[in-house]
Amino acid sequence: MTTSKLTAAGLALALSTAGAFADVESSDPIKLTTHDWTGQIITTTLMGEVLKKAGYNVEYVQADYIAQFAGLKTGDLHVAMEIWETTGKEAMDEAIGTGNVVSAGPTGMKAIEEWWYPAYMEERCPGLPDWEALNACASEFATAETAPMGRYLGGPVTWGGFDEERVEALEMDFEVVHAGTDAALFAELEAAYQRQDPIVLWIYSPHWAPSKYKGSFVEFPAYSAECYADASVGINPDAAYDCGKPRGEIFKVAWSGVADKWPGASEAINDFHITSDEMGAMVGAVDLDGKTVDAVVAEWMASNESTWQGWIN
Template sequence: MRTHLKMLLGAGLGLAVGLGAAGGALAEVESKDPIKLTLHDWTGQLITTKLMGEVLKKAGYNVEYVQADYIAQFAGLKTGDLHVAMEIWETTGREAMDEATATGKVENLGETGMQAIEEWWYPAYMKEKCPGLPDWQALNDCAEAFSTPETAPNGRYLGGPVTWGGFDDERAEALELDYEVVHAGTDAALFAELESAYQRKAPILLWVYAPHWAPIKYEGEWVEFPKYTAECYGDPAWGDNPDMAYDCGKPRGPIWKVSWAGVKDKWPGAYAAIKAFKVSNEEMGAMVAAVDLDGKDLDGVVADWIAKNEATWSGWIK
């Protein structure tokens, strides 16, 4: 699921009045009330949201970016206090999304075009110390190889911020893994630790996701857990542990867009544009790398994509 909260500070935050391509007054739109798009705590989501928001501005809409928790945002989407969330990952957000859409107050607006993987990951050099990988059953044989002074003799797994969900604590317990789950405070801290460990060839096992630059920049593999099924999460009797759920890997699949159900009636043009939005894993990976690795300004990266892809986004708002 993520980095650079400082990117949220500045001109892009707060109420952003929609300007046309040449700047100026609002175009003729269905409502001049602001469309509230949620921002979270990882770079890709900020980019996705800003891409959509800036395109909506070009269509004349009034856009407001609102900081919100990834899972807790569904409460605001149900009430209409929030309007659009541009990244709900099949890997971690599907349960919350399905619960919200089942109420009829939130609508699934389809796939973003990106396909999500989020799973336990290790650098290739760790396979020398644990040749049974990527099979998850090798993890306990190699727990000491993945340990730190604070966790020894247990291994250490570095999870994402707790707000990302993902059930890593439950997974470790259900599969009886001799590992302590430690949660990084931020996306930036998660990948800073990977960078440091990789340079030193130090042991590390952590949450890595795609689309992202990390699995492109660093050679490594995702752990292969028992394949996810809905029964694994919902029925303790399923799987290796008959008494506990989450004894499997995380789901994989699309990254979705969702909205307050009232968006289609209040802003039908924006609704159609959001449904039409599509970017690829490759496009997103390049933009995240430009921000996180090259140090480019996030809003500048968004503006550059918009400048070079008018033929694409103009079709969203036609």
């Protein structure tokens, strides 16, 4: 486009864009990954909108939770805002071990991901929450597609979690059936809860579900890193994953080049911190109250300006 053909509106846009990136190290887009659950999309959008306030160019890229590490290693993707120690630790540690991915520290949220059942099932399956009691009454959780085996409703396949491996290692009479999406998982819980139907499924926190529904997490043999890595450790000497899921932090990770290319953004990402209660409330506002992610993020930013301003100043 020649100068003579640049319209007044186009010139204003060009000047505005130039101004937006004047104080940042690079106008290239910082690519933040989004996944298939509401909380992660909120976390990522919140970080992205804060970076935009600082003048950075931000791009949101849909990516699989575990498969994203390939792009983070090469620099085709730049930042992942939620790696749960419960399900993503092995992939995260491997990626960091290459030197191409770095930890940006914990988000402040605490992760729980485990099998969960509604409280009304305790009358039908005495001995809960013990996993052996659950297995003894597996038929109570059977469906037409799994009978006589019980059905465990897992999260989407992309979430990982080693549920099939655990069922095999503990010789449980359950079949793992994966929900197609986060929304489908909780829609099925809502339907079962309303009808008081049998169900055991993947529930995670921070999330609104453990507050809305009365129930408990199943108690499996205690997790250890050795249980996952060494078949000889645990109650089944011939199989790994014969224990519960880990609990712990939710981390941020980044392509190692982010700190060199966008040092200010890197510091802001490192400083990002939010609590599980804050996130649970925001997820509930989207999933239960019907608000948009953008609206919920905007409300949080309006109410917490001093917090996020501290990340970018």
